[in-house]
Amino acid sequence: MINRFTALITVLLLGWGGMAFAAANPSGPRPAATDQTLAEGTEIYLQRCSFCHGLLGDGNGPAADYLDPRPRDFTLGTFKFRTTQSGELPRDEDLFRTVSRGLPGTAMQAFDSDLIKNGLTENERWAVIDYIKTFAFEFEDPELDPVKNGLVVALPAERPPFSESLVAKGKEVFEHAKCWECHGKQGRGDGQKSFDRTDDWGFPIRIRNVTHPWKIKGGAEAEDIYMRFSTGINGTPMPSFVDALTEEERWALANFIKSLQHQLTDHQVLKAKEIVAEIPEDPADADWFAAEPMDVRLTGQVIAAPRWQNPSIEMVTLRALYNTTDIAFLVQWDDPFKDVTHQSELEFDAQEISRIGAFNSYVAANDMVPRQLLTFTDAVTLQFPAKLPEGTKKPHFFRGESSNPVHLWQWQAHRAEAGDRAVQESNARGWKQSVKPQAEEQQQVIATASWDKGRWSVIMRRPLLTDDRNDIQFIKGQFIPLALNAWDGSNGEHGLVMSLSTWHSVILEAPVPLTVYLYTLLAVLITGALGVWLMRKEQAQAAQAV
Amino acid sequence: MKKPRTMRFWSVVLTLLLVYALVKWGIPTVSREITELPFPLTVPGTLMFIYMLLTVVALFLLVTFSDEHLEEFLYPIRRFLRGEYGKVTRAAGLVLVPALVGWQVYDVTIPKVQQPSSLRIQHPSSNFPKKNEALKNPFSAATDDEVDGFIEQAQANQVSFIPQVQADLDSWAEYIEPDHMLEAITTAPMHTFLQELAAGNVSRDTARAALIEKHLFEGRALYSMNCRPCHGDSVAGDGPMADGFKLRPINFTDNGTIETIVEGYTFWRVSNGGPGLPTEATPWDSAMPVWKLNLTEEERWKIILAEYDLAQKTPRIPESH
Numbered sequence: 001m002i003n004r005f006t007a008l009i010t011v012l013l014l015g016w017g018g019m020a021f022a023a024a025n026p027s028g029p030r031p032a033a034t035d036q037t038l039a040e041g042t043e044i045y046l047q048r049c050s051f052c053h054g055l056l057g058d059g060n061g062p063a064a065d066y067l068d069p070r071p072r073d074f075t076l077g078t079f080k081f082r083t084t085q086s087g088e089l090p091r092d093e094d095l096f097r098t099v100s101r102g103l104p105g106t107a108m109q110a111f112d113s114d115l116i117k118n119g120l121t122e123n124e125r126w127a128v129i130d131y132i133k134t135f136a137f138e139f140e141d142p143e144l145d146p147v148k149n150g151l152v153v154a155l156p157a158e159r160p161p162f163s164e165s166l167v168a169k170g171k172e173v174f175e176h177a178k179c180w181e182c183h184g185k186q187g188r189g190d191g192q193k194s195f196d197r198t199d200d201w202g203f204p205i206r207i208r209n210v211t212h213p214w215k216i217k218g219g220a221e222a223e224d225i226y227m228r229f230s231t232g233i234n235g236t237p238m239p240s241f242v243d244a245l246t247e248e249e250r251w252a253l254a255n256f257i258k259s260l261q262h263q264l265t266d267h268q269v270l271k272a273k274e275i276v277a278e279i280p281e282d283p284a285d286a287d288w289f290a291a292e293p294m295d296v297r298l299t300g301q302v303i304a305a306p307r308w309q310n311p312s313i314e315m316v317t318l319r320a321l322y323n324t325t326d327i328a329f330l331v332q333w334d335d336p337f338k339d340v341t342h343q344s345e346l347e348f349d350a351q352e353i354s355r356i357g358a359f360n361s362y363v364a365a366n367d368m369v370p371r372q373l374l375t376f377t378d379a380v381t382l383q384f385p386a387k388l389p390e391g392t393k394k395p396h397f398f399r400g401e402s403s404n405p406v407h408l409w410q411w412q413a414h415r416a417e418a419g420d421r422a423v424q425e426s427n428a429r430g431w432k433q434s435v436k437p438q439a440e441e442q443q444q445v446i447a448t449a450s451w452d453k454g455r456w457s458v459i460m461r462r463p464l465l466t467d468d469r470n471d472i473q474f475i476k477g478q479f480i481p482l483a484l485n486a487w488d489g490s491n492g493e494h495g496l497v498m499s500l501s502t503w504h505s506v507i508l509e510a511p512v513p514l515t516v517y518l519y520t521l522l523a524v525l526i527t528g529a530l531g532v533w534l535m536r537k538e539q540a541q542a543a544q545a546v
Numbered sequence: 547m548k549k550p551r552t553m554r555f556w557s558v559v560l561t562l563l564l565v566y567a568l569v570k571w572g573i574p575t576v577s578r579e580i581t582e583l584p585f586p587l588t589v590p591g592t593l594m595f596i597y598m599l600l601t602v603v604a605l606f607l608l609v610t611f612s613d614e615h616l617e618e619f620l621y622p623i624r625r626f627l628r629g630e631y632g633k634v635t636r637a638a639g640l641v642l643v644p645a646l647v648g649w650q651v652y653d654v655t656i657p658k659v660q661q662p663s664s665l666r667i668q669h670p671s672s673n674f675p676k677k678n679e680a681l682k683n684p685f686s687a688a689t690d691d692e693v694d695g696f697i698e699q700a701q702a703n704q705v706s707f708i709p710q711v712q713a714d715l716d717s718w719a720e721y722i723e724p725d726h727m728l729e730a731i732t733t734a735p736m737h738t739f740l741q742e743l744a745a746g747n748v749s750r751d752t753a754r755a756a757l758i759e760k761h762l763f764e765g766r767a768l769y770s771m772n773c774r775p776c777h778g779d780s781v782a783g784d785g786p787m788a789d790g791f792k793l794r795p796i797n798f799t800d801n802g803t804i805e806t807i808v809e810g811y812t813f814w815r816v817s818n819g820g821p822g823l824p825t826e827a828t829p830w831d832s833a834m835p836v837w838k839l840n841l842t843e844e845e846r847w848k849i850i851l852a853e854y855d856l857a858q859k860t861p862r863i864p865e866s867h
Contacts, residue, residue, distance in 0.1 A: 042732045046763075048779065051770035055718035055730055062710045063770040107786050109779045116780040117799035118858060214789070268792070299790020302775050303820075303835045309775045309787065357842040359710070361772075394830040396821065404830075477657075502792040502831060516655045524648035531640040538627035 024097040024219075026122055033130040037123075041131030044124055049132075052107060057135035059201075065364040067107050068310040070203060077136030078200055078235045081218045083153050084146035086232035086240035089138055091147055095129045105215030107309070153230045155223055156247040162222065162255050170256025173249045177241060179229075182207050187260045190336035190454025196373075200235035204372075209334055209454070212315065213261040220261060226254040262295075264315070270294040270482065270506040272320035272327060272474075279321050279328040281448045283457035288330050291319040296484055298499040303398050304431050305354040307361030311499035312488035316380070322508055327474050328461035331380055331411075331484075338451040339489030340417035342377040347494055363492070376489035377414035380458060383407070383483040384472035386427055397483050397502045399428040399435075407472045408435060409445050411458050413489070422447045423460055427470050431496060442468045464508075477510035554618040558605050565601045569594055666793075669807055670827040674814060680864045681810030684844075685761040685851050693750050696757045700743055703727060705760065708845070711767045728756070731763050758851075765852025768845055773853070776833065781856045793831040798857035805859040809850065812861065816846050 031037065046055075052071040054060040059073035072079070081098055082090040099120070102110035113119035120128065133139040146152060160166055174180065184190035189209040199205050213220035218228050230250055232240035241250060273291040280287050296318060300311040312335070319330040353360045385395050386405040393404075400406035408426045416422035423445040425438045444466055449458040464474040472480060484501040487493040574586030581587065589597075609619045629636045688696070699705045703726055707715060718730055726740055739756035742748045770779075776795040778785035783797035798804050804812055814822070820832025837846055854861060 043734075046730075046732050047766065050714075051767045054714050056714075056721055058717070060717065061714055061770070062767045063774065066771060066775075105786075107774070109784065109786070111779070116778075116782050116784065117797075118780050118782070118856070297790045299787045300775065302787055303833055305840055307775075307835075314790070354840065356838075356840060357845065358840070359771075360840045392828070393825060396830045398833070401821065499790070501790060502833070504792075510657070512656060516652065516657075519655050520648045520652040523651040524644045527644035527647045528640070531643060535627045535636070535640065538624055539629075542628050 024101055026093065026096055026126075028122075030092055030096075031123060031126055033126075037127040037130050038134070040124070041127035041129070044120065044128045045131050048111070048120070049128065057132065063107075065359075066307075066309050066361055068203070068363050069106050069206070070201070071107070073201055074132055074135035076200070076235075077138035080233045080235060081227075082146075082231050082234070083227055084231060085151040085153060085242065087234060088146040088149075088151050089144055091152065092126075092129060092133075095132065096125060099125050099129065101219070103217040104220070105212075105217055153227065153242060155226060156251050158248075159222075159251055162258065166252050166255045167259045168256075169249075170252035170254070170259075173245060173253040174256055177245060177253070179253075182237070183210060184336065184454050186453050186455075187211050187257065188334045188336060188454030197237055199237075205236055207336065209336070210257050211260045211262050211334070215314065220258075222251070222254040222258045225257045226250055229253065262315075264297075265293060265295045267294060268504050269479070270318050270320055270504065272322045272506055272508045274509065274511075275321050275323050277323065279323060279326055279459075279461055281459060283330055283332070283450065283459060287321060288319055291321055291330070294318050294504070296501045296504055298484060298486055298501045301398070301485075301496055301498050301500050302361070304496060305358075305360040306348065306350045306495075306497055308493070308497045308499075309361065310363065310491070311486075312491040312493065313486040313499045316484050316486060316501070318482075318484075318506075320506055322464060322474070325463055326461050327464050327508070328459055329382060331382070331458045331460065332455060333380070333486060334455050335378055335451075335488050336454045337373060337378075337488075337490045338413070338456075339373065339376065339378045340413045341374050342412070342414040342489070342494075343375055346375055348497070350496065372492065373490050376487070376492065376494040377412050378456065378489045379410065379412040379487040380456075381411070381485040382409040382460065383485065384409075385481055386470050386472065388473065388475070388478060388480065394481050394503060396430070398500065399431045401430045402433070403429075405429045405470070407470060409460055409462075410435070411447050411449065411460060413449070413451075413456075416447065416449050422449065425471070438468065438470060442466075442471070444468075444471075474508055476508045479505045479507050482506045552622045554609070554615065555620075555622040558609065558619065561605060562598075562601060565597065569597050666828045666831075667826045668802075669811070670824050671811075672824045672826065673822075674811060678810035678814045679808060681808075681813055683809050683813075683847050683851055685765075685847050686758070686809075688754055688757050690750065693754050693757060696760075697743075697748050697750075697753045700726075700728060700739070700748075700753070700756075707760075708764045708768070708848075710771065711764060728760070731759050733759050735759050761848055762852050762855055765848035765850075766856070768841075768849045769852045769856070772837075772841065773849060777853075781853060791833050793828070793833070795833070798853060798859065803859075804854060804857060804861065807862055808864045809861040810864070812850050812853075813846060816850065 045053075050061055052059075052061045052063050052067065053074065054064065054071070057074035059071040061071060064071050077089060079090040079094065081103070082088065082094045084091060084094070098108070100110065100112040101115070102108045110116055111120045111125060113121050113124075138144050142148065180187075180191055181193040182189075182191040184207075187210040189207040191207065197205055208216065210216065210225075216224070218224050218233075228238070229241045229245075231242070232238055245253070271292050273287075275287050277287070282288075294317070296316045298311065298314055298316060300308045302309060313333050316331060316333045318332075321328050321330075352358065383397075383399070384407045385400070386407045389395075395401060395404035395406050405427050406429075408424075408428055410424045410426055411422050412424070413422075415424075421443060423443075425443050425445055426435045427438065428435045445460050445462045447458060447460045449456065451457075466473065474480065481503045482505055483503050485498050486500075487498045493499075569589050573589050577587035578585075608615070610616055625631060626636060626639060696705070705727055715727065715730055718724075719727060722729075724730070726743070728736055728740055735752070735755040736759045739748070739752045742752050769777075774785055775787040776785045776791070777783055777798065778788065778795075781798040783795040783800075785795065788795050796803050815834070817836070817838040819834040819836040820829050821836055823829040823832060841849070
C-alpha cells in the first residue's frame with residue numbers, strides 16, 4: 001500500500017519525466033499466450049481501450065475525434081516507440097512499456113497498477129497485448145519477428161553519467177547530425193524542415209519540443225531519448241541514426257537533449273520586482289533577468305463547449321517589474337510558428353455543438369484541422385479580477401461570472417503585426433457572455449512583442465493605478481489573483497478553443513517595514529547588554545572572593 | 547565545599563535539545579508510520595511553543611529545587627563569564643548569543659510572501675436540494691417492462707445504442723459480420739445472455755445483467771469522451787488535462803469520494819458543476835463543467851453508472867425517512 005502510494009506521488013511530483021525505466025520492464029518472463037489470456041485480453045480491451053482505439057483496433061473509437069495525436073491504429077502494425085531497428089515491428093516488451101507507463105503528453109495514460117490505483121496487473125497487461133497483436137497480421141508472420149532476426153537495438157554497454165563534457169560533446173553531435181533542421185536550434189521544435197509533412201496515418205506531424213519533459217511520449221530519461229534516435233519513430237519523418245552515429249555519440253546526444261529539459265518552478269505567487277529605472281522594453285534586459293520567473297501550467301479549455309483537449313501551449317513563464325508609476329509583465333511561451341494573420345471568417349461557431357446531447361468538443365467532428373498556417377493568430381491574455389477580492393472570494397477562473405467580473409489584457413499577434421494597438425483591455429462576466437472591450441480612452445496597456453527561435457516574449461505595461469473602476473489596481477503588499485489564457489493560431493485555436501490556467505497571484509513586494517529592523521536591533525542590544533552586565537557582575541564577584 | 551559538577555548545566559541543555567528534536571523530527575517521522583501517508587504531519591508552531599515552554603518550566607523547577615542545584619547549574623556559566631574557558635570563547639559567546647536572538651526576532655517579524663490559502667469543503671450540502679437525496683440511477687435497476695423490452699429488441703437483433711457509439715459499432719459489424727450486434731460487448735454476462743437468447747430460453751435475470759452491460763458500454767464511451775480528459779482512464783483524477791488545474795480533479799478510486807455520497811448527490815454535482823457549488827467549496831477554483839448544459843439526463847446517469855463501476859465503488863444508500 002505504502003509503496004504504491006509513494007510511487008504514485010513520486011510520479012506526480014517528478015512529472016512524467018522522472019519515471020525513467022521504472023515500471024517499464026516486466027518483473028518476470030512473459031506468460032505464454034493462450035486462448036484464456038486472449039479471452040481475458042479481449043474483455044480488458046473492450047473496457048479500457050476500445051473507446052479510443054475502436055472495436056476493430058483501427059484508432060476510430062467514439063473518443064478518437066477529440067484527440068490529437070489520434071489513438072494508434074493497430075491494424076497497420078506500425079508502432080512508434082520500439083527498441084528495434086527502423087521500420088521493424090516492436091518487441092512485446094516495447095508494447096508492455098507503452099501500456100505500462102503510457103505516452104506522456106497524449107491521451108494514452110499509464111496502466112501499470114503500481115502507478116495508478118485501478119490499473120492493470122502485469123498479467124492483465126500481457127493479456128491485452130496478446131489481443132492487440134491480433135489486429136495486425138504482421139505479428140503472425142515469424143519472418144517479421146525482430147528478435148529472431150536480430151534487429152533489436154540495445155543500450156550501449158558503457159553509459160558514462162550525465163556531465164558537462166558529455167553534454168558539450170552531445171551538442172556537437174546535435175549540430176553536425178542536423179537535429180536542429182526539424183527540432184530547432186534551441187530544441188523547441190521550430191525547425192522549418194518537414195513541418196508541413198504528414199505521417200503514415202495522414203495526420204500533420206508535430207515536431208517535438210524536446211525542452212518540455214512532460215510531453216516527451218517515449219520517455220524523458222537519457223535511456224529513452226537514446227532509443228528514439230537509435231530506432232527512429234516509425235510512420236514519421238524521424239529517422240534512425242543507428243548507422244550515422246556511433247553508440248558513444250548517440251549517448252552524448254541523449255545527454256545533451258536531457259540537458260535541454262526545462263525545470264518547472266513550483267511557486268504560485270509571482271513576485272513583482274521593484275526597479276528605479278524605466279521598465280525595459282527588451283526581454284533580454286538585465287532587469288528582466290533579475291526578476292524571479294514563475295512557470296504557469298496551462299491546460300485545455302474543457303469547461304464549456306467548444307471543449308479543447310489538444311492545447312498547444314502548456315506552460316507560460318511570467319516575470320513582473322514595477323517602478324513608481326508602472327507595472328509590466330513579461331510573458332514568454334514556446335510556439336514553433338509565428339502566426340500573425342487572422343481570418344475571422346474561419347472562426348468556428350459553437351452554437352450547433354453546444355446544445356444538450358450534441359457532440360461538444362471536437363477536432364475532426366468540427367472540421368477543425370490543426371496545424372494549419374495562416375489561419376488564426378497567436379494570442380495571450382492576462383486575467384485579473386475587476387476589483388481586488390475581499391477575503392478569499394474570487395471570480396471564477398474561467399472568465400468570472402455575472403456578479404463578479406474579470407479584467408482582461410488581451411494581446412493578439414496579428415494586431416501587433418498590423419501596427420494596431422496590440423492589447424485590448426476588456427471585461428468579462430462569465431464565458432457565456434461575449435467579452436466587452438473597454439472604451440478607447442480607457443485602453444492603457446502598452447505592449448512590445450517579439451518571436452525568436454520558437455518563443456514569444458510579450459511585455460505588457462500599464463500604470464499601477466487608473467481611474468477606471470473596471471480595472472484592477474496594483475496596490476503594494478496585496479495578493480492580486482492572476483490567470484492566463486493562451487492561443488496557438490496554427491493549432492486551430494481561437495475564441496474558447498484555447499488553453500487556460502487557474503488562479504495564481506502576483507504581489508508587489510512592499511519594502512520591509514522599519515519596525516522589523518528596529519525590533520531586531522533592540523533584541524541584539526538588550527541581549528548584548530545583559531551579557532556584558534552579567535560578565536561584569538561575575539568578574540566583580542570573583543575579584544571580591546579573591 | 548565540594549567541587550560543583552558541570553553535569554547539571556549540560557543535562558539541561560541536552561534535555562532542551564532532545565525535546566526540540568523529538569517534536570520537530572520525531573513526531574513527523576512517527577506520524578508517517580502511523581498514517582501510512584507519503585508525507586509527514588508536522589507539529590504546528592504554536593504547539594511547538596507550548597511544548598518547549600512546558601519543558602523550560604519543568605527544567606526551571608528542577609534547577610531551582612535547592613540552592614545547591616542552582617549553584618551547580620550556574621557553575622559553568624559563571625566560569626564562562628569569568629573567562630575561565632578563555633577570553634576568546636567568552637567574547638565569541640557574548641557576540642553569538644545576541645546575534646542568534648536578533649536573527650530569530652528578524653525571522654519572526656519579517657513579512658513573508660505566501661499564497662493566501664483558503665479552506666475548502668469537499669462535499670458541501672448547504673445548497674444541495676433535498677429532493678435529490680433519494681434519486682436513483684434509472685439504469686442500475688431496470689423495471690421488468692424495460693427488461694422485457696430489451697429482450698424483445700435483442701431477439702429481433704434491433705437493440706438501440708446511443709449515437710456516439712454507433713459509428714464504431716457499424717464499422718465493427720461490417721468487418722466482423724457478427725450473428726448479433728451485442729457480441730461487440732465481450733463480457734461474461736452478455737455472453738451468457740446471448741447463449742440463452744440463441745437457445746431460446748432467456749431468463750429475466752440474465753437479461754437484466756446484460757442490459758446493465760450495455761448501459762456500462764455506453765456510459766464508458768461517454769466517460770471517455772467527456773470526463774476522461776481530467777479524471778483519467780483510471781478514474782484516479784490523473785487525466786491528461788489534470789496537471790493544469792490547481793484544484794486537481796477528484797480521484798474516484800479514493801475512499802473518501804464517490805463512495806461517501808448518494809447517487810442523487812453525484813447527479814447534482816455532475817449537472818451543476820463548479821458554478822453550482824456554495825461559497826464554502828470555493829467554486830471559483832473548480833473546473834467542473836455544468837454538464838446539464840451539454841449532456842442529457844440519460845447521458846449523465848449512464849456516465850455515473852460507468853464511473854462507479856470503473857472505480858469499483860458503490861454509492862452510499864440514502865437514509866430512509
